[in-house]
Amino acid sequence: MSVQAPASGAIPTALDPALLLRIHLTMVRIRQFEQRAIELFMAGELPGFLHSCLGQEAVPAGVCAALREDDYITSTHRGHGHVIAKGLSFDRMMAELYGRTTGYCKGKGGSMHIADFSQGVLGANGIVGAGIPIATGAALSAQMRRSGQVVVAFFGDGATSQGAFHEAANLAAVWNLPVVYVCENNLYAVSTPVSRQMRVNSVAQRAAAYGFPGVTVDGNDPLAVYEAARAAVERARSGGGPTLLECRTYRWMGHYIGDPATYRPAEEVAWWKERDPLALFERKLIETDICSQEEIQRVHEQVRAELEAAIEFARQSPAPAPEDALTDLPQ
């Protein structure tokens, strides 16, 4: 699968500058959170393991900008970006990464399992593909409750080889459910390139098997992602059924922090880093006079301050007691 370089075209004039700035802020938040999380992990402050979404910021930022606050998402092992874009706060996320009682899951879940049902985050997931049927079920519920909510399932290219993906997609088609399947195609599942995962030329093609639209967009262009997501979300909300949205992107880091990722050619990594979704978007924002370099700088500084405060909050938060392990089972 080859991927086109992001179009360097102008920003569609129809887009509200406030929306563009919101998408930008989300991308900065994801970028900085991921960078600091890697540093903290390498310094030995965070237990467990860490899957970084550095380089993929445009996808969650673009998709979640098309969602209502009461819409739902399901997320993955590489999920920090999704939940930040859906509105979760740094402090409780960081506290979860540190395994503290103030974390979103009281230290029971960690990096891979962040959830906040009050904000529509139905959970990140350690089982690849497992969020897809769950999102489909949430969409069924939205349809049955006539709530007008839409559900987004985020997942990777690898997940589309799971039966769970195919079974859920077919069910959503048959029942015409308000769900958008967002595949972050970062060209690898751990060490396995997409060319060794599937014979179709795009993940989007898989939708044809179930009878709903499949669309491929440049996943490093937040506006392309946003436009496609908005169309899919509108379709879902108005009773048009599911869409499969494939966003071509790239993870800058190894599969997990510590994976040297020697299975990827250096030129390929360099090619994609050249197409840094955040840097490209910021250049566009400046070129089209949406904001100035100084304003962008200020956004970065504000986010940095918020993040450092969140890290302090996490560090100062109490660790759970051993016996806390026994609470929170289903009643």
Add this chain to the structure above:
Amino acid sequence: MSQLYYRQAIRDALREEMRRDERVFLLGLDIGRFGGTYKATQGLWEEFGDERVRDTPLSEAAIAGAAVGAAMTGMRPVAEIMYMDFITIALDQIANQAAKLTYMSGGQARIPVVFRTQEGAGRSSAAQHAQSLEAWVTHIPGLKVVLPAIPYDAKGLLKTAIRDDGPVVFIEHKLLYGVKGEVPDEEYLIPFGQARIVREGADVTIVALSRMVLKALDAAEELAREGISVEVIDPRTVVPLDLETILASVHKTGRLIVTHEGYTRCGVGAEIATQVVEHSMHALKRPPRRVCGRNVPIPFAPVMENYVIPQAADLVNAVRELMS
């Protein structure tokens, strides 16, 4: 003798069996050039190539099912399920197909397949990457279940598993891959159904699975300083189970502790304790004790994770109670 890591022992067993029998091949996620998540297959793709070390798409049901189909028709596949937690996705092929097809076909099907996987907590991997689910497969008639605790056993038992004509679930432990032990340079096989007496003792029998064998040894060492003599037994295979060795030990000590990371409720330890009671209740001076995983999902934060998984200190306490 060589000092080898557990992961090297696994790899050597695979390599030797692949050299010996060209029907043996591997399939699973990232087992080829990448060498497997825990590097147990590193170097095999270089020697045997794409044909016999097959990276698959992310499809556990197809991995397990393809292995069953290949095994029924003349191949001897070793399928890897990256984490035992993901066996859920493959379980129909393992429990309803591999385990039953020989029986349902009136003895026709021969299914020489090995499902290799790894279990265990201790890395803050949380609830979906740390479970020890050996009880699930132990429950199903038709499957053999192997849990090696040391490199020597890992190699000898894996070779036996590959030569076995039925389905075998071979369960490694993620925190044992980096543990070293003595492995003979010459070829050897370890038969299934023979427990290993890891340490002899007179007062209490601890039957330990997988990594708990190492913790049981630590506990035994500490208790020895108090004058309590602990016998540690590793069944090595829970199906078939070497009950004889366990009973002989219990007849000597009169006290039994079973220990594993898997959940206490309906765990393999409950089965072992029940069999001991059925056969030798009168040899027991005290009721048997389970020192096993607590009946909750595995939490992320280390303090909680360490609490739900049995530790050497828990074994020490349990032994002291049985002795008091």
